[in-house]
Amino acid sequence: MNNTANTARDEILSRLSTSISKNTHIPNHAPHFEGAIKIEGELLETFKTNHSNNKGIIVESSKENLPATIAEILRENEAKEVLYNVDIDVDSSALSASVGASANLVPYTKSVDEIRSQLFSIDTSIVQARCGVADLGILCLSANKDAPRLSSLITNTCIYLLPKENIVQHIFAGIEFAKGYERKRSGDSNYLPTNIIFVAGPSRTADIELITVFGVHGPRKTYVVLY
Template sequence: MNNARANILARLWTAISPDDLAPFESSVAGSALELSRTERVARLKQRMEAMHAEVVITSANGWIDALKATLRQRLLNGLLYAPDTALGKALAAVWDSDLPPLVGYTETIEQCKERLFAIDASITSTQGGLADVGALILWPDSDEPRLMSLAPALHIAVLDAAKIHDSLAQAIAHEHWREKMPTNILLISGPSKTADIELVLTFGVHGPKELIVLILDG
C-alpha cells in the first residue's frame, strides 16, 4: 500500500508543470446576499416549507406550548431528547403526563440501537439555519448524537431566529468553521425524500418522514 502512495505522488510531482506552480489569479467575485432578520426568517420558512418541512414561528416563551400542542395531535410512542442540554432540561421541567414520554439518548448506539430505531419522534436543537436555500445546520455532539435527527420518523428541530445566516458561505465565515470542525456537521432542508422511481417525489424514504421546525423569534 505504501508503494501505491509513493507511486501516485511521484507520478503527480514529476508531471507538475511550471504553470501549476505559478500564482493563480482569481477573476471571480462572489455575490453576497444581505438580508434582514425578518427576511431571513421568512425566506427560510418559505424554502423549507417548499421541501415539505412544517415551520412554526413561535417565541422563546411560547415554544414549549407550541410543541405540546403539536404532539397532542399525534399518536407517538415517545420523544427522544437530550437530557443534558438546556433544551432538554427545559422540556423535562414542564413535561405533562399525557404527552409522549421523553426518552433520553443516554447510552451508546451499541447499547440502544434497536430501541432507538423504534422511537417515533425526536427533538434536537440546531446550530443555526441557512436562509438562501432553506436549511438547518446541526452540529451533533455527545449530548445530541447524530442519529437523533435521522432514525425517528418525526424530527422536531428548535431554531433560534438570531442564528439564521444568509448563506452557507456566511455561516462558515462568521462562525469560523475551519478552525473548529466538529466530528459531523449536517445541513437538513426537509424530511428525507427520493425521486428514484420515475422521478416521482416521495417523502420519508430512510430518514424522517416529517420535519417540524420551531423558530424562536423574539
C-alpha cells in the same frame, strides 16, 4: 508512506511554492459566495418561505414558551417515545413538566449499541439546529457527543429548534457557522465537526415510477420551531 514517496512529495510542494513566489502575475481571486441566489427582503422571512416550500412545518415561539410549544406539537402527533439531544436549548425539567405523562422523554446519552432495541422504536426526536440557510430554506446541524447524527434520521417526526437570529444567507456561511459553534464548544480553534448535516425538510425519495415517497430515508414529518 515510504521515504521515496516523501521525497517526491516534498520536491513537488517545494517547486510549487517556488513557482508561486516567482510568478507574481498569477491571479489570486478571492472566492465569491455572495449572490448565488438573489434574496429580496429579510433573511428570516426568506428562510420561512423557502423552508415551507420544502414541505417543512414552521412554528413560531419564544425561548420562554419552547416547552409548551414542543408539548403541543407532540400532542398533535400523538408522540409516545421522544428522543432528545441533551444540547437542546430547553430545560429538561420544564420540558418534562409541559409534556407530562402523554409521552416518554428519552435523553440521547448512550451509544447506539447500548440502546439499539429502544432507539429504532422511537417515533419522535428533538434536535437543536445550529443555523438556518435563507436562500435554500435549509437547516444546518453539526454532530457531537451531545448531538448524535442519528437523532435527526431515525424517527418518523423530527422537531428542530432554531433561534431566529441564527439565520445566514447562504450555505457557505452555514458551514462556517457550524464550524465556529463546534470550535467554541470544544475549546479548540482548529476543531472540525465529524458531521455537518443539511436538512431541507421531510425526507423524500422518488422510485423508478417517479412517485415521490416521503420518509424513506429520514423523518416523514419535520417541524422547525423558531424562537
